[in-house]
Amino acid sequence: MKTxxxxxxxxNEELNDTFLAELLNGMPTVLFACHIHENVFKLDNAKxxxxxxxxxxxxxxxxxxxxxxxxxxxxxxxxEATQAKISLHMTKFLNQAMELYxxxxxxxxxxxxxxxxxxxxxxxxxxxxxxxxxxxxxxxxHENKPTTNFDLLSSLVELAPGESHELHKATASTPSVVxxxxxxxxxxxxxTLVKIPxxxxxxx
Numbered sequence: 001m002k003t004x005x006x007x008x009x010x011x012n013e014e015l016n017d018t019f020l021a022e023l024l025n026g027m028p029t030v031l032f033a034c035h036i037h038e039n040v041f042k043l044d045n046a047k048x049x050x051x052x053x054x055x056x057x058x059x060x061x062x063x064x065x066x067x068x069x070x071x072x073x074x075x076x077x078x079x080e081a082t083q084a085k086i087s088l089h090m091t092k093f094l095n096q097a098m099e100l101y102x103x104x105x106x107x108x109x110x111x112x113x114x115x116x117x118x119x120x121x122x123x124x125x126x127x128x129x130x131x132x133x134x135x136x137x138x139x140x141x142h143e144n145k146p147t148t149n150f151d152l153l154s155s156l157v158e159l160a161p162g163e164s165h166e167l168h169k170a171t172a173s174t175p176s177v178v179x180x181x182x183x184x185x186x187x188x189x190x191x192t193l194v195k196i197p198x199x200x201x202x203x204x
Contacts, residue, residue, distance in 0.1 A: 027078035030103035031085055033071040037094040041066040050093060057084040072103070 039046040041064055054060050054073055058080035063072040075081040081102070089100045159165055162181055170176035 027082055028102040028104075029075045029078050029081050031073040031075075031081055032101045032103055033073060034069070034099045034101065035096060036069050036071055036098055037096040038066075038069065039094055040064075040071070041069075046094065053088060053093070054084055057081075057087070060084075 036050070037046070040050045041047075047064075050071070051060070051062055054062075058075050058077065060080075061074040063074075065071065073081075073084070075084070085100045085102065088098070090097055092098075155165075155167070164178055164180045166176055166178045168174070168177035
């Protein structure tokens, strides 16, 4: 083993650190502490003592879940999380043995398919329920310019008050359709009532 006297780490120590860093690469950086004493969630002094023992391995962030008596501890690196788990797993705090577990990762590794359902494709979500803002890449549809119906205009021009109008001209296979003006039903001050015949029922 090579030793140095200037206080610098030896080659073997650097090799061990490199091997350890590669070994811990990809490990979770989040721990869950289970079976925590209830005073940790109620007393500020107990909470500070609880966080202090984890801060010795590196800066950590804590999320308290009193309903489950668990604490979520997040580190900046997987090496810090691993050291905390090895050192504090099954240790007693306030006469209560706590268990530490790594948080499960949901991302697919090494090209393996994910073990959970993926969210629906974003481009189809707005068809079910319109979002507050349109999806990325959405563009409004430009409406076509209004078209001019020249046949309708010519028919309107040909209209004259009190005269009949031909709606459809006759062809070799179809008759013409003509609209006639209704005659005045009030003659000499007497109104003629037109009786509309009742439609016969089928089978009669």
